[in-house]
Amino acid sequence: MSAHDDTRGLLPAMAEARRRFTELVAELRPELHRYCARMTGSVFDGEDIVQTAIEKAYYALGQMTDPPQLRPWLFSIAHNAAMDFLKRYERRHVHLVSEVPEPETLEPAGVDSALVEAALSEFVRLPPLQRSALILKAVLGHSLDEVATALSISVPAVKGALSRARANLGASPAATPEPARTFSATEQANLRRYVDLFNDRDWDGLRALLGDEAQLDLVTRTNQRVVAAKYYDRYAEILRREEIRAEVGFVDDVPAIAMYRPAASQSPAYFLLIEWSDGKIARIRDYYHVPYIARGATFSRD
Numbered sequence: 509m510s511a512h513d514d515t516r517g518l519l520p521a522m523a524e525a526r527r528r529f530t531e532l533v534a535e536l537r538p539e540l541h542r543y544c545a546r547m548t549g550s551v552f553d554g555e556d557i558v559q560t561a562i563e564k565a566y567y568a569l570g571q572m573t574d575p576p577q578l579r580p581w582l583f584s585i586a587h588n589a590a591m592d593f594l595k596r597y598e599r600r601h602v603h604l605v606s607e608v609p610e611p612e613t614l615e616p617a618g619v620d621s622a623l624v625e626a627a628l629s630e631f632v633r634l635p636p637l638q639r640s641a642l643i644l645k646a647v648l649g650h651s652l653d654e655v656a657t658a659l660s661i662s663v664p665a666v667k668g669a670l671s672r673a674r675a676n677l678g679a680s681p682a683a684t685p686e687p688a689r690t691f692s693a694t695e696q697a698n699l700r701r702y703v704d705l706f707n708d709r710d711w712d713g714l715r716a717l718l719g720d721e722a723q724l725d726l727v728t729r730t731n732q733r734v735v736a737a738k739y740y741d742r743y744a745e746i747l748r749r750e751e752i753r754a755e756v757g758f759v760d761d762v763p764a765i766a767m768y769r770p771a772a773s774q775s776p777a778y779f780l781l782i783e784w785s786d787g788k789i790a791r792i793r794d795y796y797h798v799p800y801i802a803r804g805a806t807f808s809r810d
Contacts, residue, residue, distance in 0.1 A: 538800035546643045547590040549632040550760045551805040561586040583658040620646040638673035691763045703754040711740040719788035728797040757809040
């Protein structure tokens with residue numbers, strides 16, 4: 509038997525292992541996303557970090573002899589991935605400091621309903637360590653031990669970070685209103701054209717907008733890239749079962765298309781991000797399969 513045949517024989521086992529791992533972490537994905545989105549201030553960046561963290565976890569698990577406790581282990585990986593992202597892209601008035609908070613003797617409160625509902629921008633006002641501790645404890649309801657494990661610090665340090673985070677949020681002045689968000693007339697026209705064609709179910713018109721090398725990505729538990737014909741055939745099939753309405757607006761200051769399911773709904777079910785080049789679609793990112801993103805997002809019409 510050749511080496512090629514040996515490799516081919518491994519593929520079914522590898523595919524099955526990946527499928528089982530994906531199913532194992534599926535229930536934690538929305539919670540991981542709530543953490544990562546609040547760390548970055550973006551539901552889209554947060555989902556990218558979740559994808560990265562799960563890929564890293566899958567690879568790391570294959571190198572282990574003893575399985576870890578899944579929840580704290582995944583959050584530790586997600587935290588490190590989020591910190592790597594912030595070191596590269598943080599732009600929102602915070603300093604990436606490695607602080608050692610003063611320990612507190614009092615047990616901090618659990619889930620804080622006000623913080624659960626707070627805008628993502630509230631969290632990015634804090635230094636990353638305080639931010640992490642507050643999200644894990646006050647938003648997601650992790651125990652102090654779980655937070656300490658995820659952040660690789662002591663429980664007293666977690667208590668100190670929580671105390672400072674709450675004090676900093678309370679002391680911070682109200683955010684200065686940002687200038688009105690705009691996109692170029694060309695981008696606005698492109699997105700409106702897409703929305704009009706989608707709402708008219710004009711699949712040929714939508715295909716005509718695609719550039720020659722357009723990428724169409726379905727953001728799923730395992731990201732998929734599809735060809736143009738199958739992408740719109742898929743939507744034609746979906747719309748035989750349910751009504752979906754598209755609308756242009758902003759998500760985290762990013763121009764996006766909100767998709768309402770059912771069409772009469774007042775809250776978006778998921779989003780599309782579209783990149784353009786010379787009036788043609790260069791890339792679509794479709795978040796149909798990760799609806800938890802919409803639950804953590806603030807959508808505003810253009």
